Amino acid sequence: MKHYDAILSYVCGLRSSPTTPQAPRTPGHDRQFSRVRALAFIGCVLVSIFFAMANENLAGPSSCAPLLSTSSESDEDEYKITEHTKKRRRQNKVWVFERKFITVRSAEEFIKNEKTWSIQTIHTTEEGVKRYYRCNKVKLRAEIQCSAAIYLLFDASCDDILLFRTETCHDHENSDCQSTRGINEATKKEIEKLFELRLKPKSIMKNLSKINGLVLPTKLQLNNYLKIIRKKKYGPSVISLGQLELWLKENSEIPDDGHEVFVLAYEISEDDLDQNFRFMLTTKYLIGLSRQCSVLHADATYKLIWQGFPVLVIGTTDRDKHFHPFGLAVTTAERTEDFIFLFSALKKAVFSIFSYTLSCKVLVCDAAKAIQTAFACTFGTDTVIRMCWAHAKKKMQTRVEQSVQKKSQKEILQDIDALQCASTQEIFDRASEKFLDKWKAEKILLHTLKMNG
Secondary structure, eight states: HHHHHHHHHHHHHOOOOOOOOOOOHHHHHHHHHHHHHHHHHHHHHHHHHHHEEEEEEOOOOGGGGSSOOOOHHHHHHHHHHHHHHHHHOOOOOOEEEEEEEHHHHHHHHHHHHHHHEEEEEEOOOOEHHHHEETOOOTTTSSOOOOOOOEEEEESSSSEEEEEESEEEEEEEGOOSBBOOOOOOOHHHHHHHHHHHTTOHHHHHHHHHTTTTTOOOHHHHHHHHHHHHHHHHOOHHHSOHHHHHHHHHHHHOOOSSSSSSOOOEEEEEESSOOEEEEEEEEOHHHHHHGGEEEEEEEEEEEEEEEETTTEEEEEEEEEETEEEEEEEEESSOOOOOHHHHHHHHHHHHHHHHHHOOOOOOOEEEEOHHHHHHHHHHHHHHHSSSEEHHHHHHHHHHHHHHHHHHHHHHHHHHHHHHHHHHOOOSSHHHHHHHHHHHTTTTOOOHHHHHHHHHH
């Protein structure tokens, strides 16, 4: 080793030869010595590794790691190997031919109707293409899968599609990794029972939580399944104009039952530029209520819509401030023609069913000119138009807050409420003059009131 150190020191230039005089160094000379040092270092490392291996072989097995492990370590390693082999061990499946299909579509529909299988792999063989399906009642990433499986063989020699199924039956009930996708059948049956009771989703979820052992669906799952139930029971949520016309024709006959809904009137126009429709639904009992009224209410609702179109409501109120509807209508627009259709249909129905001429003298509505004009065209110009007080008060409150100082707003609104309580037209006219004289300093407010009549 001493000779080895001396050689390393000399080659790397750490010690110069005593007999060789030192020559002046140049940059090229330094680079050459750097390369020599690097090569020498690599060589020294290789030599040291060689000597170390030789020493270990001479020292014998006593200085090496133990050749045999202890019994406990051996048992543990054997357990790990056995467990790993157990997980990866594949079961040989026995396939049995079940049926033959003529078309691919019929084969796929058959598998889809079973609601059990998902595509796993596709293999190409000499017999043909094999499409394997796994049981989707168990999670795809679960360690233990269901033993049942099927595959479709697209026969290469002909156009037939053959279905093969395993001899083993489903055993996913014993698995702890069952798939939680979708709602299970037991929960679906309970949801259908509660749906028939006309409960809302929130009430359905509350009742499901009271049933022991039932897997609760999420809110999204419940809403999606309720959509499926409604579609099966009532048909698609979006219908075409042709389907609507067919339904209106089928339900236009006046029933004997006074509380059964029927189509009072309908109109459908299919122009090239525009497609419009309007129809009204009611019952014989609701139409009969209109014989006792002289005040008519009409308006469109936007919280209650059908196919994106507002529902028009027509009815009257009694002395206890209770509203009594005469029917509902749906139109593609809120034009004068639509409200004329609504009023005329009601007037004709009362005469044809009860032989009574409907004569309404007062209309309560909002500021829509279409409703007011239609009412005058149907019942004559000798009528009175009254604004809905709820709409009028809300509008006037906004105007007062915008144009009047805050200290006077409350008193002005109280005076407006007092005007509304006038029992006769004469009292109202005199009270209005006093109101205008009292608040003549509020020019902006008075100008707004005069502009709005």
